[in-house]
Amino acid sequence: MDFLRPATLAEALALKAQRPDAVPIAGGTDVMVELNFDHRRPTALLDLTRIAELRSWDVDGEDRGGDGGTVRIGSGVPYTRIIDELGDRLPGLAMASRTVGSPQIRNRGTVGGNLGAASPAGDTHPVLLAGGATVEAASTRGTRLIPATGFYLGVKRHALEPDELITAIHVPATRAPQQFAKVGTRNAMVIAVCSFAVALHPTRQRVGAAVGSAAPTPRRATAAEEFLSGELTATGQWDSPKPLLDSVKRRFGELVAEAASPIDDVRGSAAYRKHALSVLARRTLDWAWRDYTEEVA
Amino acid sequence: MRVNVTVNGEPRQADDVWEGESLLFLLRERLGLPGSKNACEQGECGSCTVYLDGTPVCSCLVAAGQVQDREVRTVEGLADGDRLDPVQAAFVEAGAVQCGFCTPGLVVAAHDLLDRVPRPSDPEIREALAGNLCRCTGYEKILDAVRLAASRKADPEAATR
Numbered sequence: 001m002d003f004l005r006p007a008t009l010a011e012a013l014a015l016k017a018q019r020p021d022a023v024p025i026a027g028g029t030d031v032m033v034e035l036n037f038d039h040r041r042p043t044a045l046l047d048l049t050r051i052a053e054l055r056s057w058d059v060d061g062e063d064r065g066g067d068g069g070t071v072r073i074g075s076g077v078p079y080t081r082i083i084d085e086l087g088d089r090l091p092g093l094a095m096a097s098r099t100v101g102s103p104q105i106r107n108r109g110t111v112g113g114n115l116g117a118a119s120p121a122g123d124t125h126p127v128l129l130a131g132g133a134t135v136e137a138a139s140t141r142g143t144r145l146i147p148a149t150g151f152y153l154g155v156k157r158h159a160l161e162p163d164e165l166i167t168a169i170h171v172p173a174t175r176a177p178q179q180f181a182k183v184g185t186r187n188a189m190v191i192a193v194c195s196f197a198v199a200l201h202p203t204r205q206r207v208g209a210a211v212g213s214a215a216p217t218p219r220r221a222t223a224a225e226e227f228l229s230g231e232l233t234a235t236g237q238w239d240s241p242k243p244l245l246d247s248v249k250r251r252f253g254e255l256v257a258e259a260a261s262p263i264d265d266v267r268g269s270a271a272y273r274k275h276a277l278s279v280l281a282r283r284t285l286d287w288a289w290r291d292y293t294e295e296v297a
Numbered sequence: 298m299r300v301n302v303t304v305n306g307e308p309r310q311a312d313d314v315w316e317g318e319s320l321l322f323l324l325r326e327r328l329g330l331p332g333s334k335n336a337c338e339q340g341e342c343g344s345c346t347v348y349l350d351g352t353p354v355c356s357c358l359v360a361a362g363q364v365q366d367r368e369v370r371t372v373e374g375l376a377d378g379d380r381l382d383p384v385q386a387a388f389v390e391a392g393a394v395q396c397g398f399c400t401p402g403l404v405v406a407a408h409d410l411l412d413r414v415p416r417p418s419d420p421e422i423r424e425a426l427a428g429n430l431c432r433c434t435g436y437e438k439i440l441d442a443v444r445l446a447a448s449r450k451a452d453p454e455a456a457t458r
């Protein structure tokens with residue numbers, strides 16, 4: 001096994017072009033488990049931890065004190081830093097990051113790694129989908145932006161070409177309410193049985209909603225988004241929010257559950273996952289809407 | 298490869314290292330530092346927690362090739378000679394050590410918490426130790442130990458009385 005240690009992004013891209021078989025490693029929280037258990041023996045590892053360009057974030061566009069603009073987060077920024085440094089601009093992503101593993105795991109693990117692994121259960125995927133994030137991929141051929149909605153292709157399969165590396169994630173900054181919730185057997189160190197993210201986009205009068213660990217890929221609940229966005233706009237509630245009707249919350253929950261196509265497995269049954277998603281959807285919508293009502297008032 | 302790494306303040310060198318082996322293996326089997334324990338090898342138990350460049354990590358999830366020219370501090374590096382670190386002393390006194398397997402990881406995690414948050418609340422202690430598993434189920438005394446260490450750090454005179 002070769003161990004490639006590029007010092008710059010340009011060097012990393014050149015190496016990946018020469019060695020498309022090389023497995024990128026950053027925090028190691030997924031890759032090392034596979035190595036330790038001999039589940040995988042890559043021909044080469046491409047260590048990304050020395051590349052300073054991947055460890056910073058900045059804001060593109062107009063930054064109105066944490067609102068507006070797009071945060072470009074280097075793929076090597078660990079969860080701990082997202083929580084500490086970006087919680088005010090990216091509430092949903094920070095919330096999901098807080099549920100990842102343990103402090104030790106959050107100190108090492110990265111959103112780039114979550115995307116690279118493309119597990120349907122990855123904690124950040126639903127918030128990236130609901131928040132309208134874009135994945136920045138680069139190769140020696142150039143850089144391209146892949147909307148999160150087009151990134152996940154199947155179980156642990158994504159839209160990257162073999163010579164590409166994930167260099168950053170672009171997430172719209174917002175102070176509008178976002179929520180994330182996941183079901184697990186305890187609070188820490190659990191893989192999601194199912195998870196859900198909701199994001200309010202008041203300026204566009206839209207709602208984002210996405211499910212995790214409940215289909216072969218993380219996916220948006222588009223019918224639920226359409227229903228709720230239409231309902232809120234039709235009743236003028238973006239300007240003068242009122243407590244949501246139970247019937248609206250219930251319908252939203254049903255549509256979220258319908259968006260999922262879960263399986264029965266050791267962590268939970270398909271029926272349980274659908275039921276839990278409808279509950280998570282109602283609950284997180286309620287939290288987000290209450291926050292929005294207070295903000296507007 | 299040859300790995301050069303500073304461990305507990307001393308430059309160390311290991312030869313014929315397979316880059317994909319873990320930092321935990323490097324520490325225990327090549328550098329003779331068995332303090333960090335090998336239990337789950339998947340980051341679930343926290344028994345192998347060490348500082349890497351000042352940040353607590355599971356050493357089983359760091360590739361040996363990734364620590365070239367980096368700084369590692371293990372549980373062996375917390376005591377000052379024969380004088381235990383206040384966290385270690387508090388674990389002994391509070392009876393927070395049962396079989397001892399989880400202890401090194403818990404001590405490093407608690408040490409880091411008290412460095413960042415001198416007077417942690419109980420929820421903060423619980424969250425900081427959420428990645429450390431004790432199979433003797435001795436968590437109450439572990440919490441007592443962290444509270445004791447925190448109170449002594451806040452009032453160093455009390456520690457020597």
